[in-house]
Amino acid sequence: MQILFYLFAAVSILSALFVVAAKNPVNSVIALIVCFLSIAGHYILLNAQFLAVVHIIVYTGAIMVLFLFVIMLLNLNKSTEPQKSMATRIAAVIAGGLFLLTLLGAIKDGIGIANPDVYDGSVGLVKSVGTSLFTEYLLPFEVSSVLFLSAMIGAVMLGKKDKGQPDGGEISGAA
Amino acid sequence: MNDIVTAIRTVPLEHYVMLSFVLFSIGMAGAMFRRNTIIVLMCLELMFNSVNLLLTAFSAHHGDPGGQVFVFFIMLVAAAEVTVGLAIVVMMKRNVDSVDINQLNRMRG
Numbered sequence: 001m002q003i004l005f006y007l008f009a010a011v012s013i014l015s016a017l018f019v020v021a022a023k024n025p026v027n028s029v030i031a032l033i034v035c036f037l038s039i040a041g042h043y044i045l046l047n048a049q050f051l052a053v054v055h056i057i058v059y060t061g062a063i064m065v066l067f068l069f070v071i072m073l074l075n076l077n078k079s080t081e082p083q084k085s086m087a088t089r090i091a092a093v094i095a096g097g098l099f100l101l102t103l104l105g106a107i108k109d110g111i112g113i114a115n116p117d118v119y120d121g122s123v124g125l126v127k128s129v130g131t132s133l134f135t136e137y138l139l140p141f142e143v144s145s146v147l148f149l150s151a152m153i154g155a156v157m158l159g160k161k162d163k164g165q166p167d168g169g170e171i172s173g174a175a
Numbered sequence: 176m177n178d179i180v181t182a183i184r185t186v187p188l189e190h191y192v193m194l195s196f197v198l199f200s201i202g203m204a205g206a207m208f209r210r211n212t213i214i215v216l217m218c219l220e221l222m223f224n225s226v227n228l229l230l231t232a233f234s235a236h237h238g239d240p241g242g243q244v245f246v247f248f249i250m251l252v253a254a255a256e257v258t259v260g261l262a263i264v265v266m267m268k269r270n271v272d273s274v275d276i277n278q279l280n281r282m283r284g
Contacts, residue, residue: 005186009194016198016221020205025213032217039224042191046235047183051243055227058250063220063257070261071213074268089208096204103196111192123238124231132240133247144251151255158262161269 005045012038025071033064048124183235191232198225212267212274216260223253 011034018031036059043052122128133141202221209215227246234242264274271278 001185016201048231092204092207096200100200123240128240129243133244137244151258155258155262158266
């Protein structure tokens with residue numbers, strides 16, 4: 001159990017670093033998929049079965065495929081990306097490291113929340129999450145469908161080509 | 176069910192908090208580190224996921240399904256955000272023929 005946690009933690013941290021460091025965007029996407037799968041493993045260790053399945057379906061199945069399609073559509077799978085200047089990159093690493101130090105320093109004396117010892121083995125199952133979703137959180141659930149509708153309309157609006165727009169770039173032929 | 180409860184308790188909550196802090200910092204540093212807009216969007220996804228992991232860990236340790244419902248909502252918002260973000264990236268490639276995030280400086284922010 002603990003060994004599995006540390007294994008998944010190491011895999012997720014290493015693949016997250018690879019996402020940032022990889023030169024080729026396709027390699028970044030593959031590393032991010034590995035990271036998401038290991039996070040799904042964490043969900044299973046926490047007995048959040050519903051979330052683990054939804055996470056794999058939504059993130060690995062839908063979002064990452066969308067990323068991959070866009071990278072292939074835009075023909076970005078060559079590492080011709082201009083790099084940021086070395087000063088900016090060093091500043092980014094230092095800022096991230098300082099942020100991490102601040103966060104870790106905040107919890108060095110424990111997280112400050114007494115553990116309530118109300119463990120419930122059925123809390124992550126579909127029944128418990130579904131009951132909570134459709135009683136307490138019914139209104140946000142319905143409102144989120146409006147959010148999806150607006151996101152869909154926004155994506156179509158942004159994605160369609162304007163009429164008077166000249167054909168610029170190599171993707172306009174494929175679009 | 177008692178086996179599951181004891182199994183969840185073997186990993187202390189602090190370790191989940193630390194893991195999610197590390198993932199969030201990597202995502203934040205990556206968003207500043209890279210110029211490719213698609214990679215920046217992926218780093219945003221990484222930060223979303225670290226927060227999701229934290230919410231799930233607290234929810235499982237406190238026996239409250241509300242945290243997991245919030246994770247579900249965060250996933251919905253992330254899906255909508257990625258749809259619009261990738262549409263913006265496609266439009267950007269069409270208009271300025273690049274996905275370099277430094278090209279998005281027309282507003283002089």
